[in-house]
């Protein structure tokens with residue numbers, strides 16, 4: 006068993022071999038979209054090369070496309086622990102899937118029904134829901150505690166009241182890394198008869214998702230955030246979906262998938278899930294495998310190994326940042342609380358705008374995002390909207406301690422020159 010070895014895994018990602026100004030590039034831009042392993046590239050190209058046809062035909066390439074669609078539903082069902090692959094739906098991205106779903110839910114609301122969103126969420130899990138105000142829905146927004154960017158539990162309790170019909174919440178913040186207690190929030194929603202909609206886009210590359218354990222009604226993610234192609238996936242309880250009005254073409258059966266799917270993307274999504282499962286197969290037995298076996302068990306082992314590696318990186322990064330004068334981390338800083346965050350770290354630097362810091366890092370091959378990343382309400386709540394937001398240092402499992410150290414050295418130098 007090789008165990009978890011990021012250096013060996015990195016060799017599977019052609020992009021990670023890139024150099025900038027004579028030095029290896031450091032990809033800390035994962036939260037905006039991760040790089041992909043060769044097997045994903047091969048799967049996408051392989052589908053286009055040999056299996057390209059529309060679905061439902063009586064000939065070989067069309068049957069292959071049907072098989073790819075089925076395999077993609079099965080792969081995502083394993084990743085999300087969906088009770089049935091038929092409950093997994095695909096679309097262009099999370100935002101489109103969420104707008105489609107919120108429109109259908111909105112058609113069932115009565116004036117005065119309440120829809121709960123949070124200040125911590127990406128706008129893609131806010132705007133589709135706040136748009137329902139046009140139909141008479143009352144929007145309740147759960148605030149954060151600015152000191153550590155966690156949801157305010159008292160405000161959450163107040164917001165999810167007897168008239169709540171929808172609770173839309175993120176699994177992990179794409180700006181500051183906070184992991185929400187989604188199972189507790191879904192239980193609270195259920196207790197008042199509201200449906201829960203979970204945005205797992207940012208959490209997916211960092212931890213094991215289990216829609217059955219979470220007790221949510223729908224959960225959405227995007228495969229390009231976990232080493233796959235640009236595609237969105239929605240799991241929704243079938244009974245709920247069937248109860249909603251369908252905006253679809255007359256003869257089509259599916260209520261979410263409108264028109265032809267991105268078949269080559271689906272082939273790549275299968276390869277991305279299989280890439281993660283292969284990591285699990287390389288881990289020593291018994292490190293967090295659930296009893297249900299197969300690819301799901303491998304994914305559980307993989308995500309446990311990934312989380313352990315990422316926690317070590319996050320600790321090193323947070324400790325290093327704390328020692329740089331003028332650098333401020335927004336979100337959970339305490340390395341005793343690493344289980345409550347993913348390794349997505351938002352910083353500001355005294356005397357330097359986020360764009361200046363990102364540009365300086367970018368010039369030496371360290372790729373980071375700056376701005377609000379559509380977590381607009383959060384960045385405004387932190388009072389950073391007018392000053393360019395934050396610099397986001399986004400680690401995933403293919404990042405290394407050496408990359409963290411190189412980033413810290415670069416930030417130290419920028420801080421000293423500010």
Ligand SMILES: Cc1ncc(COP(=O)(O)O)c(C=O)c1O
Nearest residue numbers: 098099100127129179206207227
């Ligand atoms: C937490 C979160 N939710 C939603 C989205 C939107 O995803 P998509 O680009 O698939 O619409 C993003 C993209 O950055 C995100 O980070």
